Amino acid sequence: MARYRLTLHCGLHKTGTTALQKVLHRNRGALAARGVFYPSPPEGVGHNRFFRAALAHELQHALEAFFVSGTERLLLSAEDLSHHLLDPERTRAIRDTFARLFDIEIIVYLRRQDRLKESVYAEIAKRRFTGPIAADTHYMLDFRERLARLEAAFGRDALKVRLYPEDAPCPTLLLADFCAAAGLDPAAMETDGIRHNAAFHRRKTLLLSEMPVGGGPSGREFIRFLATSAVPDDDGIRFLGAPDTHRAILETYRAGNDAVAARYRMPDPIPTFEMTEEHAAWRPPAPITEAERKAVLHAFVAAD
CATH class of the missing domain: 3.40.50.300 (P-loop containing nucleotide triphosphate hydrolases)
Structure with missing residues (x-):
């Protein structure tokens, strides 16, 4: 056969x-x-x-x-x-x-x-x-x-x-x-118009991490609404985790990553941490204020 x-x-x-x-x-x-x-x-x-x-x-x-x-x-x-x-x-x-x-x-x-x-x-x-x-x-x-x-x-x-x-x-x-x-x-392969799913900036993620949105229809509708909301403000910083946290994560798995790259003949190994300008500019995100939370929820309800 x-x-x-x-x-x-x-x-x-x-x-x-x-x-x-x-x-x-x-x-x-x-x-x-x-x-x-x-x-x-x-x-x-x-x-x-x-x-x-x-x-x-x-x-x-x-x-x-x-x-x-x-x-x-x-x-x-x-x-x-x-x-x-x-x-x-x-x-x-x-x-x-x-x-x-x-x-x-x-x-x-x-x-x-x-x-x-x-x-x-x-x-x-x-x-x-x-x-x-x-x-x-x-x-x-x-x-x-x-x-x-x-x-x-x-x-x-x-x-x-x-x-x-x-x-x-x-x-x-x-x-x-x-x-x-x-x-x-x-x-x-024809690829016109195909892109990554857009990611939320970190303060939108921070807002969601403080709200039990859930995965039901209303939760999905809220996520779609938040994608276009101007609130909360984007602070221009990409990561929630500090540079030292990123470094520690990669260091934890460094030996295993090197072993994986060798064993499976990866064309490109998993990199170690390097301090970049993006990391150097990192600062903790400003907390989500009650005013921001209310503004988002009120706008969502009004848009329904």
Whole structure:
């Protein structure tokens, strides 16, 4: 029986995954012409839903569509796999779903941990988390441990480990790097108008971290409103964490990062901390005032 090829792109979170998925979804025809099948999900442009137990039928439908597509390679992109694949039992189940018919390769994007922590915190503050950034410890930043769990299930040679290109035009550089890892041609991809999801400035994140917004419809509506709100003021400083905090985070994982870069032959290693002008200009954010909080809430209610 002929074997197919499966490429699983599994994040991490906050590494440009959504922009990349938009490119892949838009260019499904160009990919199919080159023997690569990128399924169109019922919602959105990525495949997180395929790996939720309650929606397993959606993955089955995608596989059925692949097998009649005439292509030889299935490409799935789901950043939530970076959570699922921390669980050995879940990892084995995912592997066994595909292993009989597919040769599996996994593309993982890492991001320097200080930036990753800031970005993940800004995201969860939009949904459910309240408290300071130092209190958020839910996201595993130990990349050596993460990849060891993947390697135990899939083998080292199945893993293609890349470094997310910080502060680069998106999706241009990220797409070029992904295509290099996946053996695709970026010149065949149309990318006009696709950009990173816009990030909130740090004082908006600070406001959210003090409000239990939640993930329901009203919470999502508030987030959309806040994206265009002029309040609270932007102080022009990028990070919530102080330079010493960023340095300490990277130093904590330095040995593991070096080991990961060597073991998985990363084209670009995870950098160590360097003091930049951006860091030198850092100061603590001004607290959110009661006047700012009231102004935002009153404007939101008035806009409803």
